Amino acid sequence: MAVNTYKQDERVAKTSKRNTMIRTIAYLKDYKLQTVLAIIMIILQTLIVAVMPTLSQRAVDIDIANGDINGLIRTIVIAAGLGIAIWLLTMGYKKILAVVTNKIIYDIRKQAFDHLQTLSLYYFDSRPTGKILSRLINDVSSLKDMFTRLIATLIPNLALIIAVIVIMLVLNPVLSLSAFAVLPLLVTSLTVIMVKGFKNWMDYRQKNSNMNAYTHESYTGIKVIQAFNAEKETIEEGDRTMQEVNDSWVKAVRRSDLLNIVIAWSQGIGYFILYLFAVKWLKLGATSVGELIAFASYISLFWQPIRALAAAFNQFTNQVTSAERVYELLDTQSILQEMPNAKTLVVKDGKVDFEHINFAYPDEPDVEVLHDLTLNVKPGQMIALVGPTGAGKTTIVNLLSRFYDPTSGDVLIDDQDISQVTLSSLRSNVGVMTQDSFLFSGTIKENLLYGKPNATQDEIENACHKLGLDEFIKAQPDGFESRVSQESLSQGQKQLVALARTLIADPKILLLDEATSAIDTQTEELVQAGMATLMKGRTSFVVAHRLSTIVKADRILVIQDKGIAEQGTHKELLERNGIYAALYKSQFEELDMD
């Protein structure tokens, strides 16, 4: 299976930025009222901001020119009133937007997480956890800024530009030209900076994701790193990934900071043309000073939104790439699909059939792991899977639990095709235990209840007792309520708890993939007794290396060369004197050496 690492950038499907934007905006649909209200407040606020300079003009050209102090005070008071209106409107829309954007982000993150849970194991097996986390946490957070920017920056600033243009044209068309004259220069240079910048920001995100993956792995693998004195090389590699983040950032800002030059220059040229026109063309006199002041205000009002939009766009390109990564995650289809009208799996007997199964991993379709495997298991039988490491024993377990689908062929339980039934009914009937038993941080009891949340205390205690786990639990400070985590128990203890967890879940078909490998023999003996009752009346598949486990099987399958190489009872296989017999004897060589 091809696996992505922290060294490679993940491929992100190319989607158009427009689609990404439209999709982002579509999230607002559920908040129509709030959004409309916020937009109205924003536009009102913008209009007031745009009208303010005309009041200063009035103050200068009319009130001051006429020496009318009362008029001046009146004008200023009106302006102050408008200032307060701006305050209230801004506060209002900011609060509305806060609710809307935070809620949307909450929803998207929830949606993304829930979606992740539906993806097949293949998705998780083929990329580092750190990279998935990077999308779920960082990229979704960026989306929030994107929303806020879209609404709180884009709309008011566009409105402001339009309002300012209209007012300027009404006041004095000639002077307005001074502001517009620089637009072509500005637009071209902005476009060049932005378009080129997009790739840089994308690159920056990727490097961040790589760094996330690397640090995550280093933190989880710290014990190995320290045991092999590999701190130095890990740090060097870490430095490298961090340096890449740094370099890609510097590269991106080197270009996008050019915006400052463009804006300052445009502003300077604008003022120059304004006074040029005023003096040389219109030959304005003392009576127009107020108008000029107002115009100067408008020119800066005109530049302010452009500057804000440019800066926002800068961030925006960055966030669009984040959005793309989030949407890609949301759009990833599970390679395992539940049928639209999937039925509930009903298991009465527990008959299992594998019919002409071929299997290869999705990204390596040419490398067959299993070829034309057919296997019919009678209800209640215990099947042991043996064979060299990597021969496909775990694959058989994965197929029956439908962690993966076969490339061709069917898997049937009680004559029901498992690809046609609901995943939840399948998994509640098929219990899987692997060698790396995963415990969640929480109490022992929470972990035990994981497979059957409504199990009674009796059921729990009964299961623990059967596995001899009660002693261990009693020794814990808070008994069943003691907190455990992946790190706090030994592998063997984890396997015991996991075994009890499966026992409580009470599945009809049991798949044990090296489920007891880390449990010591004496404990296992105890466990075996519990297992015996557990397996009674259930169909079970056991991958194990312990002879004592294998010999008890009703049928032993030797998996080798993409299929079943030998099968039969322990006795039959020994008589056959083939692979199994050789395997079995090798164990006894040990004894012979005495």
Add this chain to the structure above:
Amino acid sequence: MRRIIKYAARQWKLYLTSAIGLVAGVYFSAMGPQYIQRIIDTCIVAGNGSAFFVLAIPLLASYLITGVFKYIQEFASDCISAAMQNCMRRDTFRSIMAQDQYFFRENNPGELMSRTKQDIETVGFSTGFIFIFFVEIIVHVIYMTYCLVRINTASAIAALVIMPVIAVLAILSEPKGVKLSDQRSDDIADMNQSATESLSGIRTVKAFGREKTESERFDRHNRMFYKHSLQLDYLWANWITPMDALARIMLLLAILVSGIQVIAGKMTLGQLTAVTQYTSELSWPMMEIGWLLTEIASAKASLKKINKILDAKPLIKDGPKHLEKPCGELEFDHVTLDVSGKRILDDVSFDLKEGKSLGIMGATGSGKSTIANLAMRFIDPSSGAVLTNGIDLRDLDLYSARSSKAIVTQDIFLFSDTINSNLDKGQKGQILQEILEQSARDAAAHDFISKLSDGYDTVIGEKGVGLSGGQKQRVSIARALASGRPLLIFDDATSALDMETEKMVQKAIRKHGKITMMIIAHRISAVRDADEIIILDHGRIAERGTHDQLMALKGSYYHTYMTQYPDDAPESMDANEAVGIQESGVQEAR
């Protein structure tokens, strides 16, 4: 704070560049209004159009130059953000790498990731871009105030009375912002951790069909994050918008006061224009203060968390002595270990001489892995000592303490990297390819590795997904062998291997002869050839001796043996008989 200054001092060149850009930028941008004032007074009010270009060209030039300096300032400040982040991140990563197991028990990977990513980003941004911007605002405000005062004191005072009010608002709201930012960054860490756990345990989640539970678990943190984010946004909406309004009122006050003076004939119209220009130059920084505040507040919260990591002192640290030559000898001298009041190991002593082997067996939870952890100095004993070559491990630097031992643990961790890079962990690129391959052969891993698409250059996944349990175990055994360290510690390392492979591996290792081995196992087959076997029971050594001695003792070892080889009868028995007995045993069991 002192730490930030130390980091910042290293970037003094960038700070200086940025400062030069800043001061020059402010200076030149302040020139603009002066020329505008003169254009209005000379060309418009006095009607002297011929003087226009003399005044207008410097006006244009001042803006062009301002642009260049602004770029220098901003680019340098962005570089500071990046450089500060980079340095802090490196140091934090180094600090984390040097921490001991106690630290990792308290700080889970998700949380640590949050610290190295978001928190450092926030702090870096604040020390670079935000800090420079803050300085710019101060310089700008001071200079503009000076210009304003020069024109007309009364107008200046009218404008300036507003500023202290804004400052008070800022000072009052900041601590609340820090508190909420702090909670929010904890929420992110919690989300990170919760998601990490669900994703790492995805197989279990799916096996039990408990996707919903995981979603609910994540949802709790997501909800908290939502709550605190919203509160924070509300806080800023409440406190920042009035600052913005005050900045606008500032401009109005200036016009009012100047207007009265113009009417009174104490000011020219040109001066009035300049006053409004300067005042509006003063008002935009006031409008930015709110935003700065939010950034500074969250940086403060983040810095606190980073400091906690940087200040964490590992309990397990370097001793003064250095071991020149690796030494396979290992001695436990009356080692006792208590963890939170519980005795894990009780007076364990043994002496593992070079070239010898020690087997350790015992029930689940009897303290076997603890011995391996003590030997690796992942933990220190409560009393007694672990010695190598007669030197207490605590007196050695960590490198020496560990460099003699290669450990293969029960929970195998492989890195998402090539097989080769996994094999030469700790000695990157320093081990000959032949040795790597020989080690893989000895670990019975060569065959399957050669069959992989890119052989030894095949990338394997995090936690070695893509390989089966047994294959992972073989790679991790090969890794230990390739390290060439004299003492091998197998902590239940062969449990996922089939008997045949286990035997092959053992044979291959024995071939090396000189290797010292500590084997922790459940299978008799793994330890029976050891020079000494210890049976642990609740942290105490219950039985010890060679295989034969222990068999003769007829204690717990003997009992385990009988369970694992139920058909074992007199040694001379041939295979056929063995099978017969085996079968009857099986029938009984049913």
